[in-house]
Amino acid sequence: MPSVNGLADIVAAETELSMVDGQRGRLVYRGYEAPALAKTRRFSEVAHLLWTGRLPDPSELRELETQLTEARTLPPEIVAILDALPPEVDMMSALRTAVSAIRPRQIWPPTIEDATRIAGMMPTIVAYRHAKVTGQTPVPPRLDLSHVANYLYMLNGRAPSEAHTRALEAYLILTIDHGLNASTFAGRVAASTQSDLSAALTAALAAMKGPLHGGAPSLVMDMLDEIGSRENAAPFLRAKLERGERLMGFGHRVYKTRDPRAEALRDIVIELTQADPWFDLAAHTETIALRLLEEYKPGRELYTNVEYWAAAILRTVEIPKPIYTATFSISRVVGWSAHVLEQAANNRLIRPQSTYVGPLPA
Numbered sequence: 434m435p436s437v438n439g440l441a442d443i444v445a446a447e448t449e450l451s452m453v454d455g456q457r458g459r460l461v462y463r464g465y466e467a468p469a470l471a472k473t474r475r476f477s478e479v480a481h482l483l484w485t486g487r488l489p490d491p492s493e494l495r496e497l498e499t500q501l502t503e504a505r506t507l508p509p510e511i512v513a514i515l516d517a518l519p520p521e522v523d524m525m526s527a528l529r530t531a532v533s534a535i536r537p538r539q540i541w542p543p544t545i546e547d548a549t550r551i552a553g554m555m556p557t558i559v560a561y562r563h564a565k566v567t568g569q570t571p572v573p574p575r576l577d578l579s580h581v582a583n584y585l586y587m588l589n590g591r592a593p594s595e596a597h598t599r600a601l602e603a604y605l606i607l608t609i610d611h612g613l614n615a616s617t618f619a620g621r622v623a624a625s626t627q628s629d630l631s632a633a634l635t636a637a638l639a640a641m642k643g644p645l646h647g648g649a650p651s652l653v654m655d656m657l658d659e660i661g662s663r664e665n666a667a668p669f670l671r672a673k674l675e676r677g678e679r680l681m682g683f684g685h686r687v688y689k690t691r692d693p694r695a696e697a698l699r700d701i702v703i704e705l706t707q708a709d710p711w712f713d714l715a716a717h718t719e720t721i722a723l724r725l726l727e728e729y730k731p732g733r734e735l736y737t738n739v740e741y742w743a744a745a746i747l748r749t750v751e752i753p754k755p756i757y758t759a760t761f762s763i764s765r766v767v768g769w770s771a772h773v774l775e776q777a778a779n780n781r782l783i784r785p786q787s788t789y790v791g792p793l794p795a
């Protein structure tokens with residue numbers, strides 16, 4: 434019997450966008466294995482796949498990349514809104530506020546053109562806001578760099594290496610869509626009322642902000658920072674498990690085998706950072722953690738999840754910790770908007786029922 438609590442196991446939509454197979458450890462986007470796409474394709478190619486159902490031919494790719502690039506320069510009203518927010522407003526709230534103020538060119542039905550514009554603007558919104566709240570001068574976007582390379586450029590003020598761009602690109606591709614997760618569901622519910630695309634994306638961003646959804650990689654980083662050295666890994670993790678605490682970056686509600694995204698990211702991190710002592714600590718800690726989880730939680734099928742190696746990638750490419758969730762959103766906005774388009778194409782208002790368990794009038 435499916436559980437009402439948290440809607441676990443309840444099927445609430447049909448989708449052609451992504452298949453998450455938790456038993457076999459498989460993630461498929463529109464007929465393609467996600468890890469294979471992450472290793473061989475550009476972010477914009479996978480965005481085209483999700484939005485249209487096909488990988489682009491060279492001229493379609495050029496067209497899409499031109500549109501994404503044109504959106505990089507923010508309209509003045511969005512800049513004014515970001516400037517008006519006090520510095521204490523956190524990044525996800527600032528991003529949500531800015532996205533809510535983007536006026537789609539068409540209200541209903543939502544369009545790929547508007548999805549592209551919003552996806553193109555989001556990296557600049559995040560980089561601009563980050564510079565402002567950290568007292569730096571915002572770095573204007575460069576129009577000759579790819580979507581992902583330009584994001585790193587705006588954050589660090591220098592053109593990134595090919596290896597760093599590819600690593601971040603792989604992370605963004607592997608997190609671009611993931612079935613009916615909380616933020617995607619929120620976006621589809623808003624879209625089902627025939628609300629516009631930026632409203633639906635605002636609802637998705639609101640759900641993404643919570644620590645149970647978008648916030649895990651920074652907790653992994655905190656854990657590895659606390660461990661600090663190889664020798665400390667085993668005693669630290671053992672003490673945590675003795676206290677009944679969870680190890681960050683392990684276990685998953687859906688994957689009861691190895692998370693395919695974690696595997697792919699691990700391969701990429703290995704390729705990138707073999708010589709980095711921090712990577713060595715992460716790899717060693719993973720081995721010890723898996724052994725201890727088997728000892729303390731036998732049979733629970735706990736494996737490394739995507740957040741563990743996402744933390745390693747984000748650290749390697751020097752994304753600042755306060756913008757981890759916003760960086761995840763820069764990728765997931767493609768999945769959200771693809772779901773909004775899919776919902777609109779065959780729309781019926783999403784309106785479930787509740788069971789009243791309160792008192793009745795006397």
Ligand SMILES: CC(C)(COP(=O)(O)OP(=O)(O)OC[C@H]1O[C@@H](n2cnc3c(N)ncnc32)[C@H](O)[C@@H]1OP(=O)(O)O)[C@@H](O)C(=O)NCCC(=O)NCCS
Pocket residue numbers: 649678679680681682683684685686687730733735738739740
């Ligand atoms: C992701 C997560 C919330 C999924 O939880 P879930 O499907 O609800 O699993 P449950 O809470 O039912 O846990 C099942 C058992 O495994 C244990 N467990 C699950 N994840 C664990 C972890 N990371 N460390 C230690 N034990 C863990 C639970 O304590 C429980 O043990 P019990 O049977 O003795 O009570 C959970 O694995 C977790 O908290 N992981 C750490 C946080 C994290 O990495 N989040 C990012 C997810 S992408």
